[in-house]
Amino acid sequence: MxxxxxxxxxxxxxxxxxxxxxxxxxxxxxxxxxxxxxxxxxxxxxxxxxxxxxxxxxxxxxxxxxxxxxxxxxxxxxxxxxxxxxxxxxxxxxxxxxxxxxxxxxxxxxxxxxxxxxxxxxxxxxxxQRYRMGVIPGGRTEDLPALKKVLWCGLDRVDMPIPLLDGVVADLHFDHSDAWDKRITELVLNGIPVYDVSQAIEQLTGRVEVSRLSQNTLGALNPNDVFLQIKAGVDVIVAAITLVLLAPLLIVIGLAVRRETPGPALFRQYRTGFRARPFVVYKFRTMRVADPAALDDADDRIRAMTQLNDARITRLGAFLRRTRLDELPQLINVVRGEMSLIGPRPEAIALTSWYEREIPFYHYRHIIKPGITGWAQINQGHVTAVEQVREKLHLDFYYVKNFSFWLDLLIIIRTLQTMVSGSGAR
Structure with a gap:
C-alpha cells in the first residue's frame, strides 16, 4: 500500500x-x-x-x-x-x-x-486526511515515524506543553516512569485519545505480526460466529445470483479456453479450506495441459507454484489472470459452502504442508473460509516464496482479527480497482 x-x-x-x-x-x-x-x-x-x-x-x-x-x-x-x-x-x-x-x-x-x-x-x-499524533517515547513507538500516513509529533519531555493533536500513541505495555504514567492519565482526563502502539501499527499497515497468536476485536481467538453465519448466507445468495447473471460470459470464456489450447475449460485442484479440510477448487484453465510423463518426475510443490513469466501460461490465460476472470468459477465453490466471497487465498495442499513447516501459526489462517478475493490478495497479489508468504500471513491475520462487513466492503472496492489495473497478477 x-x-x-x-x-x-x-x-x-x-x-x-x-x-x-x-x-x-x-x-x-x-x-x-x-x-x-x-x-x-x-x-x-x-x-x-x-x-x-x-x-x-x-x-x-x-x-x-x-x-x-x-x-x-x-x-x-x-x-x-x-x-x-x-x-x-x-x-x-x-x-x-x-x-x-x-x-x-x-x-x-x-x-x-x-x-x-x-x-x-x-x-x-x-x-x-492527515492526522497529527503525539508519540510518547518508550517501547515500540520508535517504529512509528516510518509510517508516513500520519504527521508524528514526538513528545520528548514529560513536562513539555502538548500541541494541538488528534491523539497520542504510547506503548501501553511498556514500563513507563511514574511521571509519564501520570502524564498519560492527565491526557485521558483532558479528553485527548491515547492509543496503544500495536493498534496504531495494525490500523496503518493492515498487518498483524505473527510472533504470537493474536485475539480479535472481541478478545477471543475465534472469529465472530454470528457474523460468520450471516456472511455465509449472504455469500451463497450473492454467488448464486452472480452465476446466473454471468452465465453467458462464463460460457464464452470456457469456449475460448478450449479453443486456444487442447484440454478442459476448468482447472481443478485440491486445496486447503475451512478448518484445514481439503476441497476441489474450480478456476478457468490458464495454462497448457502438462505432459503426464513430466508430472511423474516433478515436485508437487514446484508444480503448484506459478512463476514470474511462467511459460506454461497461455495468451488468453495471461489476460484472465490479469483481470482475475479466471477466479469466476470459484463462485461454484461459494454456492457449495466450501469458500467465501472474501477470505484468505486457498493454497494447494502441497504448498500448505510446506508453509506450515516453515512459518509459525500458518495453520491459524484456516479458522475462516478461504475467499475468492481477500485483504492479502489486494495488498500483495500472488506470491510463493516463504518470506513473501510470511508477509501475506500478516495480512491474513489482520483480516481474521478485524473481521467485519466494513472491511469486506473495502476489499470489494479495492478488488474492483485491482481487476481494472491488473496489479499483482502472475
Whole structure:
C-alpha cells in the first residue's frame, strides 16, 4: 500500500462542511426528488417531520462517530455505519412512541443514502486526511515515524506543553516512569485519545505480526460466529445470483479456453479450506495441459507454484489472470459452502504442508473460509516464496482479527480497482 497521501482541500477537512455535503445528498436530495417526481411537497407534515428527524439523527450519528475515539486507520470506517444506524434506530423508536406521522419509505431511503454517502466520504475524504499524533517515547513507538500516513509529533519531555493533536500513541505495555504514567492519565482526563502502539501499527499497515497468536476485536481467538453465519448466507445468495447473471460470459470464456489450447475449460485442484479440510477448487484453465510423463518426475510443490513469466501460461490465460476472470468459477465453490466471497487465498495442499513447516501459526489462517478475493490478495497479489508468504500471513491475520462487513466492503472496492489495473497478477 502506498504511503503517499495527497492533502485535502481545507474546506473538506472541516467536519461541518462534510456534514453539510452529506446532508445535501442524503437528506435534501431525496426530499426534493419526492416533491418533483411524486408531487409530495416538503411542507406536508410527514415530509418535514421526517426531514427534521433524519437531519438530527444524521448529525448525531456523525458526532457520535467522532466521539468514539477510534484510531483513524483502516477499520475506523466500519463505525460510521454503526453510529448512523444507532441514531436512526433511536429516531424510529422515538417517532413510534410519540406517534408522530412520518414517511417510513422516505426515512428508509434517507437512512440508506446516509450510510452510503458517509461511507464513501470516509473512503474518499477520511482516508486522505492527515492526522497529527503525539508519540510518547518508550517501547515500540520508535517504529512509528516510518509510517508516513500520519504527521508524528514526538513528545520528548514529560513536562513539555502538548500541541494541538488528534491523539497520542504510547506503548501501553511498556514500563513507563511514574511521571509519564501520570502524564498519560492527565491526557485521558483532558479528553485527548491515547492509543496503544500495536493498534496504531495494525490500523496503518493492515498487518498483524505473527510472533504470537493474536485475539480479535472481541478478545477471543475465534472469529465472530454470528457474523460468520450471516456472511455465509449472504455469500451463497450473492454467488448464486452472480452465476446466473454471468452465465453467458462464463460460457464464452470456457469456449475460448478450449479453443486456444487442447484440454478442459476448468482447472481443478485440491486445496486447503475451512478448518484445514481439503476441497476441489474450480478456476478457468490458464495454462497448457502438462505432459503426464513430466508430472511423474516433478515436485508437487514446484508444480503448484506459478512463476514470474511462467511459460506454461497461455495468451488468453495471461489476460484472465490479469483481470482475475479466471477466479469466476470459484463462485461454484461459494454456492457449495466450501469458500467465501472474501477470505484468505486457498493454497494447494502441497504448498500448505510446506508453509506450515516453515512459518509459525500458518495453520491459524484456516479458522475462516478461504475467499475468492481477500485483504492479502489486494495488498500483495500472488506470491510463493516463504518470506513473501510470511508477509501475506500478516495480512491474513489482520483480516481474521478485524473481521467485519466494513472491511469486506473495502476489499470489494479495492478488488474492483485491482481487476481494472491488473496489479499483482502472475
Amino acid at each position: 502506498s504511503d503517499v497521501v495527497k492533502p485535502l482541500p481545507a474546506l473538506l477537512q472541516r467536519l461541518r462542511y462534510q456534514i453539510l455535503l452529506g446532508w445535501l445528498v442524503a437528506v435534501a436530495m431525496p426530499i426534493a426528488l419526492s416533491w418533483v417526481f411524486i408531487d409530495i411537497p416538503v411542507y406536508q407534515s410527514t415530509q418535514y417531520i421526517t426531514a427534521i428527524g433524519a437531519s438530527i439523527s444524521l448529525a448525531a450519528g456523525i458526532f457520535a462517530f467522532r466521539r468514539l475515539h477510534i484510531f483513524p486507520g483502516i477499520a475506523a470506517g466500519g463505525y460510521v455505519v454503526m453510529a448512523i444506524s444507532a441514531t436512526f434506530g433511536v429516531l424510529a423508536i422515538a417517532l413510534i412512541l410519540l406517534r408522530l406521522d412520518y414517511s417510513r419509505v422516505l426515512l428508509t431511503i434517507i437512512y440508506i443514502a446516509s450510510v452510503i454517502v458517509f461511507t464513501l466520504m470516509h473512503l474518499l475524504i477520511g482516508s486522505r
